[in-house]
Amino acid sequence: MRDxxxxxxxxxxxxxxxxxxxxxxxxxxxxxGPLERAIMEMQVMxxxxxxxxxxxGQGMALSDDQLERLKEYYGxxxxxxxxxxxxxxxxxxxxxxxxxRYNEPVWDVIRDRFPVSxxxxxxxxxxxxxxxxxxxxxxxxxxxTFVDNFTSILIFVGYAVPGYALGSLLLLYFSVRLxxxxxxxxxxxxxxxxxxxxxxxxxxxxSALPLICYLVGSFALVTLLLKxxxxxxxxxxxxxxxxxxxxxxxxxxxxxxMRNSLIPIATTFGQNVVLLVSGSFLIETxxxxxxxxxxxxxxxxxxxxxxxxxxxxxxxxxxxxxxxxSDFLVAIVDPRIRFQ
Numbered sequence: 124m125r126d127x128x129x130x131x132x133x134x135x136x137x138x139x140x141x142x143x144x145x146x147x148x149x150x151x152x153x154x155x156g157p158l159e160r161a162i163m164e165m166q167v168m169x170x171x172x173x174x175x176x177x178x179x180g181q182g183m184a185l186s187d188d189q190l191e192r193l194k195e196y197y198g199x200x201x202x203x204x205x206x207x208x209x210x211x212x213x214x215x216x217x218x219x220x221x222x223x224r225y226n227e228p229v230w231d232v233i234r235d236r237f238p239v240s241x242x243x244x245x246x247x248x249x250x251x252x253x254x255x256x257x258x259x260x261x262x263x264x265x266x267x268t269f270v271d272n273f274t275s276i277l278i279f280v281g282y283a284v285p286g287y288a289l290g291s292l293l294l295l296y297f298s299v300r301l302x303x304x305x306x307x308x309x310x311x312x313x314x315x316x317x318x319x320x321x322x323x324x325x326x327x328x329x330s331a332l333p334l335i336c337y338l339v340g341s342f343a344l345v346t347l348l349l350k351x352x353x354x355x356x357x358x359x360x361x362x363x364x365x366x367x368x369x370x371x372x373x374x375x376x377x378x379x380x381m382r383n384s385l386i387p388i389a390t391t392f393g394q395n396v397v398l399l400v401s402g403s404f405l406i407e408t409x410x411x412x413x414x415x416x417x418x419x420x421x422x423x424x425x426x427x428x429x430x431x432x433x434x435x436x437x438x439x440x441x442x443x444x445x446x447x448x449s450d451f452l453v454a455i456v457d458p459r460i461r462f463q
Contacts, residue, residue, distance in 0.1 A: 157428065392449050
């Protein structure tokens with residue numbers, strides 16, 4: 124098994140190279156990039172200041188020398204493969220380049236927003252598993268009872284409502300009408316001047332509504348996944364045999380059926396690692412949370428390609444690590460599994 128995980132770790136670099144090559148090529152080939160936008164902006168500025176001006180028969184407000192300097196600034200003066208090799212060399216040195224929009228290193232841009240999404244992701248993940256695993260066990264044991272039916276209604280209603288739509292309703296009612304919670308943001312402007320207790324209270328007030336939106340979608344998946352597999356295991360022959368031999372029902376559930384039912388939960392756990400930082404750009408937009416997910420969206424819209432590559436690189440790396448963690452957890456939960 125050790126050799127298996129070593130091979131999986133060794134496959135991370137070539138996988139990242141393949142993903143980043145595709146994304147890097149797309150950023151160079153799609154129209155409407157930063158170079159075109161800069162040309163258009165300079166044309167508009169030239170038209171506003173001196174009417175319409177054309178340069179050397181090209182119909183642009185730029186000379187050939189200015190155009191070459193713009194290409195050099197944005198890194199479009201070299202072939203795609205050569206530019207990619209130069210980018211990889213910088214990444215190996217810890218340099219992801221500078222953001223076109225923010226005019227600062229990409230690492231700094233990501234580092235400022237990474238903890239925000241990481242906070243929401245970790246809290247969402249912890250609350251989801253703490254609540255959904257016991258709830259799934261309860262629903263499996265009390266199948267088709269009032270508790271099961273009532274919780275299923277709540278879960279499916281929450282799953283059917285998109286998080287961003289629920290966020291709009293929560294803001295309208297609890298923030299605008301009742302004024303119980305702030306309209307948005309991660310913390311208040313005077314956060315640094317508050318005491319420790321005041322900072323905790325301020326963070327909770329700002330986090331309550333977004334966390335509700337993050338949780339409603341994940342509750343249904345984890346709860347019903349565990350419930351359905353636990354019901355199947357409770358009906359299996361080995362559980363009936365264990366109970367017939369004198370094992371208590373409680374022990375049969377917790378020590379036999381429960382362990383096998385956790386296998387699909389462990390399998391999907393790695394996918395949640397990406398959600399720890401990527402979050403939901405729609406929820407972050409509604410609540411004005413300057414997080415990692417919103418950064419990825421705005422960088423694509425603004426054609427901020429260095430930030431796009433940084434976001435793709437980090438997200439892909441976390442997804443690969445998450446898949447390895449999932450395999451490791453599956454091996455722990457089910458000792459019958461041996462990776463070769």
